[in-house]
Amino acid sequence: MSEWDVYNAYGNRAVLTCVKHVWDVGKSLPFNASYLAEDEYGQKFLYPGMIVAYNDDETMYVPYNEDGSYGELSSYPVGVNYVLYDCTFRDQIIAPATRAAVIEAHCFVYGGSLGDISDEVKEALRLIQWD
Numbered sequence: 001m002s003e004w005d006v007y008n009a010y011g012n013r014a015v016l017t018c019v020k021h022v023w024d025v026g027k028s029l030p031f032n033a034s035y036l037a038e039d040e041y042g043q044k045f046l047y048p049g050m051i052v053a054y055n056d057d058e059t060m061y062v063p064y065n066e067d068g069s070y071g072e073l074s075s076y077p078v079g080v081n082y083v084l085y086d087c088t089f090r091d092q093i094i095a096p097a098t099r100a101a102v103i104e105a106h107c108f109v110y111g112g113s114l115g116d117i118s119d120e121v122k123e124a125l126r127l128i129q130w131d
Contacts (some may be wrong), residue, residue: 063110
């Protein structure tokens with residue numbers, strides 16, 4: 001492996017391109033940054049490739065979780081975030097890709113590994129082309 005190859009690891013997720021093409025995005029809503037963990041410098045980043053869902057009243061996005069840990073609706077994925085956001089000081093407005101061609105190896109469920117996308121998520125996001 002050369003020095004120019006990007007390792008496909010969770011630590012490098014900020015530099016990975018997760019979407020090849022976007023045809024449609026979801027509605028623009030804030031992402032609830034209170035669910036994001038701070039890094040070693042106290043910063044909170046929403047990384048590209050994260051599968052997102054709605055909160056219970058559909059006024060904010062939260063991380064998707066199959067158990068509904070972030071609210072009842074968080075167990076229903078609605079899109080893929082494809083932009084790096086700094087959520088250290090406030091919630092950021094996002095519009096996740098809802099119809100797109102994505103690189104599956106660069107996408108993730110919050111708390112999981114890169115590329116580990118279940119068949120249930122793929123079925124729910126059927127307008128996403130997983131490459």
